[in-house]
Amino acid sequence: MADIKFYLPLFIALPLSGAFLVSLLGKKFKVFSYAVTVGVCALMTFISLSVYFGEPMLGVVTYKMSGWPLPYGIVFVVDALGLLVLTMINTVAFIVALYSIPYVKRYTASWKYYTLYLLMVAGMNGVAATGDIFNLFVFLEIASIASYGLVAFGVEAEELEASFKYMVLGTLGSLLFLLAIGFIYALTGTLNLADISQKLPLIDAMPKNFIIILLIVGLGIKAALVPFHSWLPDAYSSAPAPISAMFSGVLIKTHGVYALVRILFNVFGLTQMTSGIFMFLGSASMLIGVLLALYQWDFKRLLAYHSISQIGYAILGIGLGTPLGVLGGLFHLVNHAIFKSLLFLNAGAVEYETGTRDLSKMGGLREQMPVTANTSLIASMSIAGIPPFNGFWSKLIIIMAAVQANQYLWATVAVISSILTLASFLKVQKYAFSGHSHGMFEKIKEVPFAMMAAMIIFAFLCLLTSLPVVRERLIIPAVNALLDGRYGEKVLAADKK
Amino acid sequence: MFFSNPYPLTPDLIQFMKQQGMTLIVRTITRLTVGFIMLFGLYIMFHGHLTPGGGFVGGVIFALAFVHLMFAYGKRVALKKFSPSSASIAESIGALLFVSVALFGIIAGYFFINFLPVGKPFEIVSAGTIPVSNIAIFLKVGAGLFSIFLALTLTTIITQKTENTDEKIKL
Numbered sequence: 001m002a003d004i005k006f007y008l009p010l011f012i013a014l015p016l017s018g019a020f021l022v023s024l025l026g027k028k029f030k031v032f033s034y035a036v037t038v039g040v041c042a043l044m045t046f047i048s049l050s051v052y053f054g055e056p057m058l059g060v061v062t063y064k065m066s067g068w069p070l071p072y073g074i075v076f077v078v079d080a081l082g083l084l085v086l087t088m089i090n091t092v093a094f095i096v097a098l099y100s101i102p103y104v105k106r107y108t109a110s111w112k113y114y115t116l117y118l119l120m121v122a123g124m125n126g127v128a129a130t131g132d133i134f135n136l137f138v139f140l141e142i143a144s145i146a147s148y149g150l151v152a153f154g155v156e157a158e159e160l161e162a163s164f165k166y167m168v169l170g171t172l173g174s175l176l177f178l179l180a181i182g183f184i185y186a187l188t189g190t191l192n193l194a195d196i197s198q199k200l201p202l203i204d205a206m207p208k209n210f211i212i213i214l215l216i217v218g219l220g221i222k223a224a225l226v227p228f229h230s231w232l233p234d235a236y237s238s239a240p241a242p243i244s245a246m247f248s249g250v251l252i253k254t255h256g257v258y259a260l261v262r263i264l265f266n267v268f269g270l271t272q273m274t275s276g277i278f279m280f281l282g283s284a285s286m287l288i289g290v291l292l293a294l295y296q297w298d299f300k301r302l303l304a305y306h307s308i309s310q311i312g313y314a315i316l317g318i319g320l321g322t323p324l325g326v327l328g329g330l331f332h333l334v335n336h337a338i339f340k341s342l343l344f345l346n347a348g349a350v351e352y353e354t355g356t357r358d359l360s361k362m363g364g365l366r367e368q369m370p371v372t373a374n375t376s377l378i379a380s381m382s383i384a385g386i387p388p389f390n391g392f393w394s395k396l397i398i399i400m401a402a403v404q405a406n407q408y409l410w411a412t413v414a415v416i417s418s419i420l421t422l423a424s425f426l427k428v429q430k431y432a433f434s435g436h437s438h439g440m441f442e443k444i445k446e447v448p449f450a451m452m453a454a455m456i457i458f459a460f461l462c463l464l465t466s467l468p469v470v471r472e473r474l475i476i477p478a479v480n481a482l483l484d485g486r487y488g489e490k491v492l493a494a495d496k497k
Numbered sequence: 498m499f500f501s502n503p504y505p506l507t508p509d510l511i512q513f514m515k516q517q518g519m520t521l522i523v524r525t526i527t528r529l530t531v532g533f534i535m536l537f538g539l540y541i542m543f544h545g546h547l548t549p550g551g552g553f554v555g556g557v558i559f560a561l562a563f564v565h566l567m568f569a570y571g572k573r574v575a576l577k578k579f580s581p582s583s584a585s586i587a588e589s590i591g592a593l594l595f596v597s598v599a600l601f602g603i604i605a606g607y608f609f610i611n612f613l614p615v616g617k618p619f620e621i622v623s624a625g626t627i628p629v630s631n632i633a634i635f636l637k638v639g640a641g642l643f644s645i646f647l648a649l650t651l652t653t654i655i656t657q658k659t660e661n662t663d664e665k666i667k668l
Contacts (some may be wrong), residue, residue, distance in 0.1 A: 011609035017596045024589035066602065066609040205604075 004083065006074045007047045010064040011086060011125040012139075014040050020120035026111025033111040037118055041094035044125070048087040052473055058482075060490045062131065070495040071195040077131030077491055080477035085128040085258050087474070089335050090235070093121045093251040099345055099454035100242040100460030102447070103352060104407070111422050113153060120146040120246065124254045131416065131491060133181055133263070134191045137174070140222070140255055144170050147251060151239045162234035169231040173221030180214035183207065194495075195404040197267040197488030198401075209273065215263060216277055217222035223256020225315065226285040229308050233292075235303035241348020242257070244300060248307040249341035253333055254450050257311065261318055270321050278319025283410045285312030293424050299347045299357045299432065303340065306383065309417060310336045316414065317398040320405050327471075327479045333463055334475065335390040339382040342458035344375035349451055350432065353444040359428065364437030371452045372431040375459040380429055382462045384422035390466040498500040519569050527569035534562040538639070545631040552634025559635070572650065582645055584640040591636025597631065598626050637663035 018040040026033030057408065063076040066289025078086065097117065104110045130136050138494070150171065152163035185191055188199040224232040230250075236244045266273055289309030296302035314336065317329025348367065349372045351357055363420060366373040382389035385396075395418055402411035446452065464470065484490070535558075541548075542555030567575035598609075605612035616623035 009603065013596055017600070018591040020589045020596065024586060024593065057560050064607060066606040129499070134577060360601065 001194065004047075004051050004078060005061050005063060008061070008078060008129060008296070010047065010128055011016040011044060011090075012045060012122055015118040015125065016121035022118065023115040023289050024355045026114060027109075033114045034097070034104075037114045038094070038097045038101070040118065041090060041097045041121065044090040044121075045087075045094045048090050051083060052087070053324050058203075060487075060494045062248055062491060064495065070492055071190050071192045074135055075192070075491075075495065076129045077193070077494075078129055079487075079490075080481040081258075081262070081330075082128050082481075084334070084442060084474055084478040086125060088334055089124045089128060089250045089254060092337055093117075093215050093343055095454045095457050096242045096249070096341065098244050098457075099245075099348075101450045103240065103242055103348060103451060107153065113150070113170065113240075114148050116146045116153075116372070117246075119143070120251070120376055123466065124250060126225040127254045127259060132191055133184065133193055133196065136193075137181055138179060140177070140259065143251065143255065144174065144222075145171040146313065147243075147247065150243045151235045153243070153324075154238070155270070156238075159238040162238040162450065163331075166231045169221055169228070171229075173218045176214050176218030176221075180211050180218060183211050183214070187211075189343050191268050191288060193263070194488040194491035197269075200268060206400070208268070212264065212271075212274060213267060214259045215260065216274075216281075219256050219260040219263075220281065223252050223260065223311060223315070224285075224308055225256070225281045225311070226288050226308065227281075227421070228398040229289070232308060233304040236307065236344075237298055237300040241300070241344055241351060241468070244304070244348070245296065245341040245344035248303070248344055248403065252307070252311060253314075253337065256320050257314060257318070257333060261482065265482050266455050268486075269485065272356045275321045278315055279407065279410055281313070282316030282319055283413045285309060286306075286316065287312075287413050290417045292408075297359050299350065299359055299362075300344065301357075302359075303343050303347060306343075306421065307336075307340060309421065310340065310383065312417075313395065313398055313414065316410055317394075317401060320401050322401055322405050323479055323483060324397060324404060324481055325401035326342065328394055328474060330478055330482070331471060331475045332394035332398060334460075335382065335394050338461045339379045339389075339391060339464060342375060342455060342462065343383065344381040345451070346372050346379065347454050349447045349455065352447055352451070354441050359431040361438065361440070362432040363435045365434045365441065365444075367437075368441065369433075369446050371446055371455060375455040376433065376456055377429060378459045380425035384425050385418050386422075388466055389462050393445055393466055393471075398493065400427055507519075523569050527565055529530055531562050531566055534565065535559055535601040538562065538635075539555070542635040543621065544629055547619060549636075551577050552631035556638030556641060560641040560646070563643050567646075567650070573659070576647075579643060581644065584644045584647070586607050587640035588644065591633045591640065595630060595633035597639065599648070602626075603611050606636040 015461045018036045022033045022036055026036075060077060060079045062070075064070075065076070066076045068074070100113070100117070104113050106115065120143045120398060123139045125142075126139030126142065127136055131137060148163055151166055152159050179322065181191070184196060187203050188196050190196055190199065197455050221231075222230040236247060239247065264270065268274070286309050289305050289307075289312060293302050293309065295307035296305060310332070314329045314332045317325045317327075317332060319329075320326070347357065349369065350362065351367065354365075356362070378389065382391040385392045387393075395414070399414050402408075402414060481487075532594040538558035538561075540555075540557045541550040541558060545551030545555065563575055564579065568652055587621050600608075602608050602612055609626070611625040613625035613629075615625050622628075
């Protein structure tokens with residue numbers, strides 16, 4: 001239906017102009033600030049989803065900024081993988097923006113929240129749509145700096161500490177990524193991803209491996225893989241709940257996983273070394289994340305450790321390098337965006353009503369908050385991998401792919417982590433929603449309508465994404481785009497048209 | 498001791514710190530030069546497409562003029578000239594102008610395309626959208642840099658216990 005080529009710059013221009021309009025007028029007109037945010041996110045969701053209802057997109061679409069041809073100009077490039085990530089970002093951003101309307105009313109200066117929120121969305125859309133490695137870095141920094149501000153939005157001691165820690169580690173990650181870009185530019189003399197991929201085969205293996213290590217460490221900090229994960233639990237548990245949902249749902253995926261995978265698969269080409277590092281880091285994240293999550297009593301902190309663990313699944317699947325493994329990894333990314341965002345919204349709803357995140361103080365909330373309890377049950381079953389919810393299918397594909405690739409050790413680790421995930425979410429359900437109430441929260445009621453609506457939409461998406469049609473229309477073209485070794489040639493050819 | 502403060506907060510020093518701004522010499526020279534510094538910033542900005550410099554450099558020079566004013570006369574005088582809310586408005590307008598220049602390009606064919614007539618080289622009205630973008634960047638960078646400087650100064654509260662005074666000194 002829609003020709004994505006015409007709309008591509010709007011993914012960056014719309015949220016940016018929305019952000020500055022909100023910062024100009026949002027202080028005077030409160031309604032304006034969230035109306036613009038929800039409107040912009042809804043429009044972008046509509047544009048990105050409408051592409052899927054037309055002809056299936058097989059090739060690569062490029063958009064030359066101000067008409068300059070490659071490799072001199074800056075291009076936006078979108079293929080099936082980029083489109084999948086764009087759709088994921090904007091859908092989650094739209095639903096979370098809906099949830100934010102009542103949630104953010106309790107903070108002063110809520111228009112600042114919406115400005116930063118739209119800037120973050122603009123940065124993430126830019127990362128997904130750009131075809132230039134330095135532009136990728138700039139958009140990554142836009143989204144990161146907006147997110148440092150959003151973590152500290154409550155300006156309590158805990159939030160400021162978390163934000164500072166996140167800022168230091170995030171800046172370190174950006175710095176290593178910038179260093180890698182510097183080396184790439186020194187070796188190839190170009191910053192365009194397609195052009196780099198054409199010139200890299202002429203470079204020696206030694207500097208190339210060094211760049212790969214820099215990229216894995218730098219973007220691994222953004223993705224919160226296990227040795228680099230220490231910023232994540234603090235940042236997630238102290239940010240406002242919609243922001244935790246955005247972080248876990250899309251921010252670490254676009255910043256960490258998408259950027260890493262796009263550069264290492266399509267530009268550098270997957271090697272034995274990269275694949276081994278991916279599988280090791282993925283499995284370590286999976287197991288250590290879930291083990292650390294088991295004994296948490298803070299609801300959001302528990303979910304934060306599970307984010308590390310679930311990103312590990314995606315990295316393991318993608319790192320296997322087989323079509324089935326990459327399918328499982330990308331499918332799990334999409335599923336995780338849905339169910340983990342839902343779980344963070346549930347945690348936010350509980351905190352909104354009871355004022356606590358401590359699981360041991362809750363109990364018996366199912367009677368007062370039926371919508372929250374039931375949607376969280378669906379999300380818990382999804383994340384724990386119980387059929388027919390979406391998490392089951394993606395985990396099944398990843399484990400099958402690991403067995404097929406003769407990686408029995410990593411397959412076992414994945415199964416064990418899945419069982420431990422189930423145990424940990426049984427604990428959440430038992431202590432928060434079932435059981436006896438402590439008598440402290442007799443008078444609370446269900447959350448406002450917009451928050452309920454957001455949670456119900458996510459719960460429906462949990463079921464909807466387990467349909468085979470989603471896999472065929474959304475994920476498989478993205479897998480083909482990622483495993484296609486001719487990314488650079490395709491982009492350069494599309495640019496000549 | 499090894500770590501003792503070489504400049505203890507004596508009552509005289511506190512009185513000096515409470516007084517806003519600097520000495521008469523500095524104030525007079527600032528009064529004479531601040532207008533020229535701003536003019537130079539505007540010059541750099543308007544000639545951005547002809548000579549080295551541009552919106553960013555012009556904005557930095559313009560913001561430094563206000564920083565200069567704040568050093569010489571203290572915070573109150575500088576804030577009266579350029580308040581944080583007007584800085585915020587200027588910043589938003591600059592950014593919006595820049596994005597809309599880019600968006601108008603879509604009508605002419607491409608995002609960010611130079612749709613205005615290019616004109617003769619080395620004339621002040623030439624180069625199409627570049628001077629407009631320079632003005633936008635000037636507003637954004639000038640107001641933004643000044644806001645950053647304000648944010649750094651507004652939150653500085655030094656608390657230090659001395660032998661005779663026990664009060665909080667707000668700089």
